[in-house]
Amino acid sequence: MAIGETTATGSVPTTQMSGREATAAAERRSVRKRWLLVSPALAIIGLVGIMPLAIIAVYSFLSPGPYAGISWDPTLEAWLNVFMERDIFDETLGINYAHASIVTRSFVLAFVTMILALIVGFPTAYFIATRPDKQRYLWLFIISLPFWSNLLVRTFAMMLVLRDNGYINSSLIYLNVIEKPLEIIFTNTAVGIGLTYAYLPLMVMPLYASMEKLDFRLIEAGYDLYGNRWKVLWRIVIPLVRPGIIAGCILVFIPAIGAYVTPKLLGGGKNLMVGNLIANQFGTSRDWPLGSAISLFLMLMVMVALIIYVRNVISEADKNA
Numbered sequence: 636m637a638i639g640e641t642t643a644t645g646s647v648p649t650t651q652m653s654g655r656e657a658t659a660a661a662e663r664r665s666v667r668k669r670w671l672l673v674s675p676a677l678a679i680i681g682l683v684g685i686m687p688l689a690i691i692a693v694y695s696f697l698s699p700g701p702y703a704g705i706s707w708d709p710t711l712e713a714w715l716n717v718f719m720e721r722d723i724f725d726e727t728l729g730i731n732y733a734h735a736s737i738v739t740r741s742f743v744l745a746f747v748t749m750i751l752a753l754i755v756g757f758p759t760a761y762f763i764a765t766r767p768d769k770q771r772y773l774w775l776f777i778i779s780l781p782f783w784s785n786l787l788v789r790t791f792a793m794m795l796v797l798r799d800n801g802y803i804n805s806s807l808i809y810l811n812v813i814e815k816p817l818e819i820i821f822t823n824t825a826v827g828i829g830l831t832y833a834y835l836p837l838m839v840m841p842l843y844a845s846m847e848k849l850d851f852r853l854i855e856a857g858y859d860l861y862g863n864r865w866k867v868l869w870r871i872v873i874p875l876v877r878p879g880i881i882a883g884c885i886l887v888f889i890p891a892i893g894a895y896v897t898p899k900l901l902g903g904g905k906n907l908m909v910g911n912l913i914a915n916q917f918g919t920s921r922d923w924p925l926g927s928a929i930s931l932f933l934m935l936m937v938m939v940a941l942i943i944y945v946r947n948v949i950s951e952a953d954k955n956a
Contacts, residue, residue, distance in 0.1 A: 781832075
């Protein structure tokens with residue numbers, strides 16, 4: 636076959652292509668192959684992630700149906716009702732104190748949960764990181780053991796601990812510390828304790844991952860330079876494990892702010908959080924657009940937290956470089 640002739644299919648054989656054309660053709664085949672390999676994952680992400688999110692986004696700009704569902708009348712009323720409400724008589728706008736209270740409670744409880752998990756998880760992760768290698772796996776197994784059971788089961792177990800005749804009150808009464816049971820269950824305190832118990836492993840794991848890489852010779856050097864325990868902690872340990880602290884705080888804060896089961900059971904239905912508010916809009920109130928708008932608002936808050944985390948990680952990497 637002469638140079639420049641084509642085959643029956645109209646394509647030039649690879650052997651007759653120039654080196655640049657052959658490289659370009661191989662690159663195109665490689666790109667097509669990669670897209671073909673990732674197409675199942677992209678399809679799953681589109682069907683399970685992007686499509687429901689798109690539906691929720693569309694619903695948030697529509698009107699609620701007469702009984703449930705939506706009415707195809709575009710409006711911004713749902714977004715307005717996230718923090719505002721209209722008077723039933725003159726339709727003037729005012730602050731929706733119920734929603735503001737629930738959102739504020741959610742942020743406060745999520746923040747308190749994050750701080751409590753950090754206070755408990757930091758020494759726990761440090762303890763595990765300082766154990767011999769063979770013991771670390773055992774302690775990590777114990778920490779991850781609660782995830783082997785359903786969150787609902789763990790929450791019911793926490794109710795047995797916090798109720799009026801539960802283990803805490805029974806023990807305090809037996810030790811003559813109190814005379815009558817403490818009112819813990821169905822309070823914000825119970826919700827905070829339950830959330831901390833539920834998401835504590837999410838704080839311990841990233842902290843342990845950072846502490847495992849810690850060079851403990853630096854701690855010994857700090858003691859050699861006459862630093863006490865607090866100075867060594869603040870100036871050596873915490874700066875070195877800061878990525879683990881940031882990751883653990885975000886991993887705890889994000890699910891805690893959208894929790895549903897724990898506030899509903901331990902809060903007794905009177906200490907609602909954003910997750911309960913969203914469920915009520917899709918269930919009892921049957922205001923799907925408002926529920927969609929609140930869901931997207933919560934997602935935007937989570938995105939802000941993730942952006943802050945990514946920027947912190949990048950800045951830390953630039954400093955280390």
